[in-house]
Amino acid sequence: MTQTLNLRVRAITWEADGILGFELVPTTPNTLLPAFDAGAHVDLHLGNGLIRSYSLLNAPGERQRWCIAVNRDAASRGGSRFLHESMRPGQIVTVGLPRNNFPLAEDAARSVFIAGGIGITPILGMIRRLTALGRPWSLHYAARTRETAAFVPVLTALAGEAEDAGGALDIRYDREPGARPLDLGAIVAALPGDAHVYCCGPLGMLAAFEAATAALPRERVHVEYFAAKDAPATGGGFEVKLARDGRTVSVAAGQSILDALIAIGVEPPNSCREGVCGTCETRVLRGTPDHRDLVLSEAEKAAGDRMMICCSGAKTPSLELDL
Ligand code: FES
CATH class of the missing domain: 3.10.20.30 (Beta-grasp domain)
Known part of the structure; x- marks a missing residue:
């Protein structure tokens, strides 16, 4: 049986066009949540058997709350639509314990992140962690437009905080006039030999990332998928x-x-x-x-x-x- 907690939605915040943030806290005062590591996600049980996974984006080490952000997906099968339209501050939601398929190599000499759209969420938690550790990182973040880019102020502040340690931020708006899309091949070609590189974003970006990093040692390459890449095995028999x-x-x-x-x-x-x-x-x-x-x-x-x-x-x- 999956272990779950009942948490209260303390706040819902507007983060960008189509993206809402949700702050989840224990229902009783002075209770601490289980610890989580950067890159972890939790499952929200939304009723009607609907369970959806969302990355934790607050600082690993915070035990008083879990924060997620949800992109309203036009092709929603119910999860993001429910959270955007029906969830209200004060409501109770059932949440699974954190699990991590996208762990951060905290001791890497340098960490380079590539994020597309809502794929920024696990990477935000990782950047917070590296900044707290005083370790160098750089982020290449692509969003369609300025209006749809979430967490730019906090990323800018983190880059400022991490500047001495080598924090660097490169944001691209793909659908704006004069756009200069991210060149994943060039980013990977310029990686220092000891850098770990991470990518989370839409399938097209992940495919380009996998192609660009195919020759790198696997232990230095980290990918988080939000949607399936391969067709499921439904041949039966x-x-x-x-x-x-x-x-x-x-x-x-x-x-x-x-x-x-x-x-x-x-x-x-x-x-x-x-x-x-x-x-x-x-x-x-x-x-x-x-x-x-x-x-x-x-x-x-x-x-x-x-x-x-x-x-x-x-x-x-x-x-x-x-x-
Ligand atoms: S239900 Fe998510 S991997 Fe199977």
Whole structure:
């Protein structure tokens, strides 16, 4: 069972066109929240079975509140629309404990960040952390226009604070007259040999980033996806044995393993349902998964002992899962 907390929405703030900030606090005074590391995210349980993941953007180390920002997505499946239209200050929301698929290498000699749009949220927390540690960083941040660029004043202040340690800020507005879009190839080509580089943003930016960094050592390259890159494995035609439950379920064409489990009344924890949040990670006891997620590393996928059942399938006629 996923552990959750009931938190109060203390404040909702306008951060940019289409982007609202939410400050979540404990419901009882003098209570501290669990600590989190830079790059972590939490799941918000929004009712109707809707669970959505959002990056924590306040300073890691703050225990009295968690802060997130939500972009109103035109193609919203309900999460961002609900938060923008229905959530009010004072309401209680159920929130999962922080998890981190995008950890910060705090001891890197230099850290270079590339953010697009709402992808600034995990990176803001990382920059706060490096600034507090007095470590050098630089940020390349692209937004469509000045109006849609969130957190520019706080980023500018952090860059000022970090100037002596090498903090540097480069903001580009892609849809403004005379725009000079970020050149990811040039940014990566200019990286010092010991720099770690991070990217979070829309799929097009992430694809360009992965291409630009393909030759770099993997341990220096860090990517956070908010949406799926690969198609889910929904070819079906295999069986899943649930080791603890005892039942075996057939996964049909058009279904994910999670769909097939829900159909028989088993619903393991899940959130994004597209392989980006890690909520549905499940131990594999037998068989070979067909991994389609963006959570596990290549080495973890090769080990084959766990999988994301919302999007990954099977390369063998059957799988046995620790469920
Ligand atoms: S539910 Fe998010 S990775 Fe499966």
